[in-house]
Amino acid sequence: MTARLPDLDALVEGMLRQTGVPGLSLAVVHRDRVIHLRGFGLREVGKPEPVDADTLFQLASLSKPVAATVVAALVGDGLVSWDDPIIRHDPGFALHDAWTTRAVTLRDLFAHRSGLLDHAGDLLEDLGFDRAEILWRLRHLRLDGFRSRYAYTNFGLTAAAAAAAQAAGRSWEDVSAERLYRPLGMGRTSSRFADFLAAPNRAVGHMRRDGAGWTPGPVRDPDAQSPAGGVSSTARDMAAWLRLQMGRGRVDGTGIVKAEALDETHRPQMVSAPAENPARDRTGFYGLGWNVGQDEAGRVLWNHSGAFNLGAATSVHILPAEGLGIVALANAQPVGVPEAVCRSFLDLATTGRVTRDWLALFGEAFAKMSTPGYGTAVDYGRRPPQSFPPLPNEAYAGMYRNDLFGDAEVATGTDGLVLRLGPRRDAYALRHFDRDVFTYQPVGENAYGPSAVSFAVDADRKAGSVTIENLAADGHGRFDRAAR
Template sequence: MLHHSKPGRSRPLAVSAAVLVAMSLPLQAQTPPQATGSPAQYSAVPVTAAQIDHAVANLDALAADILERSGIPGLAVAVVRDGATVYARGFGLRRVDAALPVDADTVFLLASLSKPIGATVVATQVSAGVVGWDTPLVDLLPWFALSDDWVTRHLTIGDLYAHRSGLPDHAGDDLEDLGYARRQVLERLALLPLAPFRATYAYTNFGMTAAAEGVAVAAGTDWASLSRNALYGPLGMTATSSLNAEFMARANRASSHVPVEGGYSVADLRQPDAQSPAGGVSSSVNDVARWMALILEGGAPLIAADALLPAVSPQAIASPPGTMDARGGTYGYGFNVGVQPSGRVMLSHSGAFALGAGTTVSMIPSLGVGIVVLTNASPLGAAEAISATFMDEVQFGHSTRDWFAAYRPMISALMAPVGHLAEVERPETAAPPRATAAYLGTYQNAYFGPAEVVEQDGGLALILGPNRQVEVLTPWDGDAFTYLPYSENAPDGSVSEVGFAAFTDEQAQEMRIEHLDAFGLGTFRR
């Protein structure tokens, strides 16, 4: 609301931003020949058909260049324009140890590209009147709760799809790493501290998964079946699935790869079914192109426009600007919603698995153009570089910068080992540990469950999670030990300190596991 003061008048006057812009322009400048739609839709940077043609024609060379510079095994690219797939091609290999080329039908793990696709599944149910974006989740999942009763009662599907529930960043991912199933993770979210409701943004795979579970219950089915029946089937996305077993069974499948000295090795370790609505979709670029065409057509004919529009509209401030001259970033319901330097709105999302996937999608509705890039290796910014370069060429006729050089250090930093002792040498003056018996036993934790310290091969081992993962404890300094976690959230080279404390009768009563202490819940007690 804007406030205008005049003598003798104190009532505020509401004026829309679009009207204000129009009022500030000279009359002859309000409707220039090339402008259509409202001032809010106007871009002062014209784009010709030939410009888009040129950008598409450059994709072969661009993708080949990024494949070589990044060293990743393989990638695939598809472009949609005016409702049709105008480019779809694979580059490199499905796996480094076999001569199996990637093509446009090769199926990849999408990682977090699952979020906008899953949000589209929800939009089909909003369109059908099964749920609304404002439906309270407890109306659908009475057993679901957060640590604040008021928030629990008011939390909606939209709140969770916009990451504004107050849950901490990546809440529940640590439980998934330990082997907990979806329902087990969702129930434990009630133990986490909350930031202010609807006032903070924090990216949460399992918050979004909870909302999707509620939608599936309302539809009378499970999430994977709902996705297949409501979206994948109607669009002809025959290579797309929300079940990891179906992905692993595909003949034309891109294996996941992780970096090793001198290159990459096949991992195929990521099993994302627990968070499938947020990270468990697998698909090909040909299939994702069909979905992009649907989004760029405003949902027609599958989804009513007013059911999709909230998802692709700003709902939360995801990245506040750091300076006065910087653009901020916003998030809709499962979609990043941003503004390009050209002034055009772009819908996007990236996906990343440290255990071997890097993906991205970008769409400019005003141009009817979208691009998807899927890769089969831990993210380096290769997918984002291809997408950003292509969108530069579409909008400006040339690339404005070396996008791979820009993205690589930023994204590589996100994949760095965790733990304050990573790459740190043990102190030469380190004290020896106590006798083994001082540490043995079972320690309890409401969030993570029990943890056992047992004797193994003359030393100590830590047993965690429902799958009883065994971690070897190495003496560090006195009552401090270390182990080497390796999971989606702890890349190779990570080190976790395990500290024992509160000794009674020469037995530790507490154990703090650094790797599990992100939310202050990493202390286990006898």
């Protein structure tokens, strides 16, 4: 195994050169020993500070299996059960229909089978709503396929973790530290964004911009979805967590999480990727905060990735029967590097060679996942060949209401119309596109190019409603004018 480590280092260095990703840190554990810890590249482009094994990275969705470990500890303590209804610990929680509200459990939400649609609630976070408000507003989202379909949701899992923390009588951030980070010696790991921001040795997230290469992106504050995406950690700390996973809750003879509670996180709970040809192809499953399946040779494989478009990419892969695990943390928006590093090393360790171009495979997958879900209505703001003028500003100005997203205000500013959204009433300039269609530039994790803002004008030549395209993917983007 150790003979393959120089090959691993060469692979990482080659992938960083090929992609330009600024920095990466990794840890390898084999048979309960940390056999490799190393940093590569820079914490921030243009600055000399290098990445090392103690550089703090945002984990993004690699937070989910970490959160599952915390809840497993509470399950082992007898404070909660994986099959407890959420409302047993959070009576104020509600989804769109009463039966699902009564029935949905911690297990359902950690397995992404609650009926919430894919990434439900994420746009509320982009608008600036906090965790409590987002979880309350989940009741306005339509459901589809309770326990019958897989749909990945940050705020569904966050709701379950928050309910478990309520059962423990403390905040999620405190429970995580008390039941996992401190007992395991993960001294630099935190579920609070402020702790990441205060760390001197931390990685700066980068975005790839046309013509400018990799540049520092806006700092992503993921506190609203802390259990699902808000953990920050180091390769060294994550190596201890890898040992805990493969040790079934024990490290150095000390039991931290009961085996039967942790084991449940590694068992398939929901089909997440049905085989295209069930006679030939492997089916993908999701456990509780983990992808659970097999590699090409049929070995059990646990894995999970994390990604922020604003500048984080992480991955963990474990072959538990071989006692082998690797975690890779990068400070750039996802292009497949951490996943390719992990899979390439597992190839080297088990077959002696890299069996395929994993970077090309994962790079293509992330490119598809990064395809914007809006923009077709206005082709990202490109003017039509012939544009019709708008009505006077007064036809569009006013307050518009939406149960999920709250009020949207259209007002006259010094340079034309502005759109105000979210709890902070952030103002966005509206640019005219064609007659009753304008555009604005969204911000946040799910923002790409300009989005259409389309007014429906009534017979009195006043807009009766407005549909905001980037908020309308799941049918919730229409705002109706408040009574006037």
